[in-house]
Amino acid sequence: MQDKTLKQLEKQAEAIRESIVEMVEHAGSGHIAGPLGMSDIMTALYFRIMRHDPKDPTWSERDIFLMSNGHCVPVQYATMAHAGYFAKKELLTLRQLGTRLQGHPEREALPGLENTSGPLGSGLSQACGIALSLKIDQNKNRTVYITVGDGELNEGQNWEAIMLAAKYNLDNIVAIVDRNNIQIDGPAEQVMPLESLKDKWESFNWHVQEIDGHNLEAIIDACAMARAVSGKPSVIIAHTIPGKGVHFMEGDFRWHSGAPTHPQAEEALRDLRSMRGKIIYD
Amino acid sequence: MSDNKILEEPIKNGFGKGLAKAAQEDSNIVALCADLTESTQISLFKKEFPERFIEVGVAEQNLVSVASGMAKMNKIPFISSYAAFCPGRSWEQIRTTICINNQNVKIVGSHAGLGVGPDGATHQALEDIALMRVLPNMQVFAPADSTEAQKITIAIAKTKSPSYIRLSRQPVPTFTKQAGEFKIGEGVRLKEGHQITILSTGTATWHALQAGLKLKEEGIDAEVLHFPTIKPLDRKMIIESAKKTKRFITVEDHQIAGGFGSAVAEVVSEEFPIPTIRVGVEDKFGQSGTPDELFRLYGITSTNIIKKAHQLIKKTS
Secondary structure, X not given: OOOOOHHHXXXXXXXXXXXXXXXXXXXXXXXXXHHHXXXXXXXXXXXXXXXXXXXXXXXXXXXXXXXXXXXXXXXXHHHHHHHOOOOHHHHHHOOOOOXXXXXXXXXXXXXXXXXXOOOOOOHHHHHXXXXXXXXXXXXXXXXXXXEEEOHHHHOHHHHHXXXXXXXXXXXXXXXXXXXXXXXXXXEHHHHOOOOOHHHHHHHOOXXXXXXXXXXHHHHHHHXXXXXXXXXXXXXXXXXXXXXXXXXXXXXXXXXXXXXOOHHHHHHHHHHHHHOOOOOOOO | OHHHOOOEEEHHHHHHHHHHHHHHHOOOEEEEEOOOXXXXXXXXXXXXXXXXXXXXXXXXXXXXXXXXXHHHOOOXXXXXXXXXXXXXXXXXXXHHHHHHOOOOOEEEEEOEOHHHHHHOHHHOEOOHHHHHHOOOOOEEEOOOOHHHHHHHHHHHHOOOOOEEEEOOOOEEEOOOOOOOOOOOOOOEEEEOOOOXXXXXXXXXXXXXXXXXXXXXXXXXXXXXXXXXXXXXXOHHHHHHHHHHHOOEEEEEEEEOOOOHHHHHHHXXXXXXXXXXXXXXXXXXXXXXXXXXXXXHHHOOOHHHHHHHHHHHHHHHO
C-alpha cells in the first residue's frame, strides 16, 4: 500500500469516486458532492500518509483519523473498503437498517471508525483530547489527522478548540479543511464569509498551508511538512471542487446533499470513467 | 438546620477530595475545567497532579468534546463547570461525543439548583437531571452531602460508564454514613414507615428526612427513601415501598417536569399506580435571594413536605 505511485493513487481515487456514486445512489439519500471532492485527500491519507493497518484497526501505534464533517462519511467508507477494512460489497448497505455504515459515522458501529460525528464542530475538540493524551503519555510517534468542512467552521466550538490546540502546542494534530465553498444554503462565502481564512488560522497561532486538494503530491507533501512542524498545530486548507469528476455536480451547492437518480448516477459514472486519467492532478 | 448541630459543608468539598483520592489510585484519571477551578474544587486535583490537569478556558462545548477525545485514549476525564453551563450549554456535545460515542467521561455539574442563591435564575440549573437522564448510556447521580459526593466520585471513577454528578453550592449538613462503599443504583432507606413515603434526591433529602422525623412527632409514620442514583433508578425499592405505603411524595431542588419526581412517577405509573405528589420547582425559573429564602418561596422545605403529606393522607384516607 505504501508503494503506490502517484499514478496508481490517482487511479485509486477514481475508483473511490465510482464507489461513492454507486453507494449514495443505492442508499437513495446522503451526501455526494463533498465526498467526491474529498476523494483525493482521503486516498492520500489512507494509501500513503497515515500509519494504519486495515487488518488490525485497533493497532496501538496507529495514526488516528477523525472526520469532523461526518456527513461526508461515504468517502471514508469507500476509502476504507478499498484499503481492505471490509468488503466493497458492504458499501451498498449504506444507510440501511442494521448496517455498520450508518448515515453519519458511529464509532461503535464499524471497526476503524475512531469517533462519532455528524453534528458539526466537535471534531477538532476531540482531536485536541487525543493529542493531549498522546502528549501526557509522551507518545511522539502517533499523529491525529482530521478533516473539517469549510461551512463547518461557522460553528463556534471549532474556534474554542483552535485556541486550545495552540495553547498546548499540539503539533501532533494535522487538520485538513475541505475548502469546497459550498454548504446547504449556498456558496460558503455568501452564507458566512470565512476569508481571509488563512489569516484567521495564522492569527490563532497555527501553521497554515494552502493547497490544491486534488493534487495528490501536494497533499502528501503538505502532510509531511505539517508533521515536521514543531511546537504548533498544523492546518492545511485544501481547495477542492465539490462533485469533482461529475460535470453536472461540480461546484453546485445543490448537490451538497441528496442522492442522484439512477440515470443521473449512470451519467455520473460515465463522466468519471471518461475522465479516467484526465482529472487534472497538477 | 443549625438546630441539629451537624457539621455543614459545601458538597463540592467531597467531590474535590474524592477526585484527588481516586486519582492517586488511577493514573489514567485526568481533570478538565472551564475557568472555575476553585469553585468546583477541582483545584485539589490540579495542585497534586498538574500534568494531568487541562484548563480549557470559558468554553464548555470544547470542555466536553476534548474530554471525549481523552476518554478515547483510555483516560478517565472528570470535567467540571456550573451545571447551568455544563450540561446546560453543552448538551448536544454530551449527546453526540460522549453518549452516542460511548466515551467514559465523568461530568460534574456544580452549583445546581436554587441553592446557588444570589446569582439568580441564569446560574440556577433546575433542568440538568432531566437533560442527563434522557440520554442513553448516561448514569446520573445527586449526592445528599459532602460525604456521599466523595464516595460517588470514587465509585464512578472505577466504572466505564459516562456519568453525571449534580452538586449544590450551599453548605449542607453532613449526615450520610461514612462507612462502606457507594453502591451505584441502590436507594438508601433513611427511615422505615408504612403510611406514606417521602422519596428524594440530592440535598433535598435533608429536608425530606426532617419532614419524616417531624411527621412522626405528629403521629404519621412516614418512610424516607434517598436516591443518590437517579439513573439507573432503584425500581425495586420504589415498587416495594409503593406497595407498602400507597402514597408518595417526591422532593427535589429541580423542575418537577422531567426530573427525579418524574422518574419515580414513571416507575409507579407502570408498576403500581398510587397517588404521587411531586415537590420541586413548578415550571418557573429561580431568582436572586439567599438559599433559605428561595427554598421557602419555592416550597422545597420540610414544612411544605409535611403540608403535602397531610393533604395526601386526608385525600386518600
